[in-house]
Amino acid sequence: MFLSVVIPTYNRKPILEKCLRAMERQTFADYEIVVVDDGSTDGTVEWLQSHAAEFPHVRLFCQNHGGAAGARNYGVEQAKGDTIVFIDSDLVVTDVFLQSHVETLIQGQKELGHDRLFTYGRVINTANFDDPTSEPYKLTDFSAAYFATGNVAIARHWLIEAGLFDTGFKQYGWEDLELGVRLKNLRLKLIKCPEAVGYHWHPAFSLDQIPRLIDVEFQRGRMGVVFYQKHPTFDVKMMIQMTWIHRVLWGVLSIGGLLNEKTLTPVMRSLIQQGKPQLAEQVARIFLNWYNVKAVYAAYAQSQK
Incomplete structure (x- = not known):
């Protein structure tokens, strides 16, 4: 071999x-x-x-x-x-x-x-x-x-x-x-x-990474729809977060987007200052996943036009 x-x-x-x-x-x-x-x-x-x-x-x-x-x-x-x-x-x-x-x-x-x-x-x-x-x-x-x-x-x-x-x-x-x-x-x-x-x-999570991470989630959402168009199955829908479950889950956790990169900045900054960047990154996942779900549905709607 x-x-x-x-x-x-x-x-x-x-x-x-x-x-x-x-x-x-x-x-x-x-x-x-x-x-x-x-x-x-x-x-x-x-x-x-x-x-x-x-x-x-x-x-x-x-x-x-x-x-x-x-x-x-x-x-x-x-x-x-x-x-x-x-x-x-x-x-x-x-x-x-x-x-x-x-x-x-x-x-x-x-x-x-x-x-x-x-x-x-x-x-x-x-x-x-x-x-x-x-x-x-x-x-x-x-x-x-x-x-x-x-x-x-x-x-x-x-x-x-x-x-x-x-x-x-x-x-x-x-x-x-x-x-x-x-x-x-x-x-x-x-x-x-x-x-x-x-x-x-990967570098430890910091606040200046957030714009790039948000952009990545929008890219991932758009490419997720490309994935689903090639393989239109429920398994793929689950993977790319294009289900009502994900919409409800991240919608509730982010309070409809009210918990976002602006409103959660004080929490994330405090965690980073305490030497807990990994926990701060998990907090960021609340709004990052919400952006991903929104991007998936927006890209899918656009593909249907």
């Missing part, structure tokens, strides 16, 4: 350095790292080119900025491996990361008698840039996703058969879960691989 680790990246140079250094320390030997730069403007390409000797497993490819879906497709097309491992460029993994995926894939194939499966590792969120792998697993790190590209390994031919990622997802969100629906239709089995741990770094 030869692995191709496909990593799309866009303006993530500081954390990408940690990501690649961790990937170079793997106990498993038979792999390459396919980095696809999606038009970065922060010196990522120049840094990789000047430090090529430090990253013998890395093969660098570049494209104009077009989004993660196209970057991952490009990486799969250029990959030499029979097995693809997807991670994000802000993920720092342990030394046994690839070995864990390989062992679980082999065991799964033995038990099932075929390779109609993929492995899904554990992702732990952290704001600790200096030592990301010191973060413990938390309840909020749990994911019920069937296929998510933050930490997954799959035979390359299944991706080709499924049709790769849909590049129609031009904005944030859902392109990996949409591919997951097509993989599920091919009857691929998800096998959890908690030993393959990746630490997903």
Whole structure:
């Protein structure tokens, strides 16, 4: 088994350095790292080119900025491996990361008698840039996703058969879960691989992130409708929050939008000052989810005109 680790990246140079250094320390030997730069403007390409000797497993490819879906497709097309491992460029993994995926894939194939499966590792969120792998697993790190590209390994031919990622997802969100629906239709089995741990770094929550987070929710809402138009099922409706349940839930919790980024700022600021940015971020989810639900319904109404 030869692995191709496909990593799309866009303006993530500081954390990408940690990501690649961790990937170079793997106990498993038979792999390459396919980095696809999606038009970065922060010196990522120049840094990789000047430090090529430090990253013998890395093969660098570049494209104009077009989004993660196209970057991952490009990486799969250029990959030499029979097995693809997807991670994000802000993920720092342990030394046994690839070995864990390989062992679980082999065991799964033995038990099932075929390779109609993929492995899904554990992702732990952290704001600790200096030592990301010191973060413990938390309840909020749990994911019920069937296929998510933050930490997954799959035979390359299944991706080709499924049709790769849909590049129609031009904005944030859902392109990996949409591919997951097509993989599920091919009857691929998800096998959890908690030993393959990746630490997903993002800066600690702060008030100046709020405008970008709101924009992300509106993008996610619009792309959610694209997802639903491709797969008009109740399961997808639940995923994208386009049900009366979500409308009532977040409408009530936000008091119809009265609890928003303005009215909740004093609470969030106080929590941040107390050293509780994660709790402040959970408070922000009240209005962020309400904005997402509104965006979904607005985009769906627009699509019906």
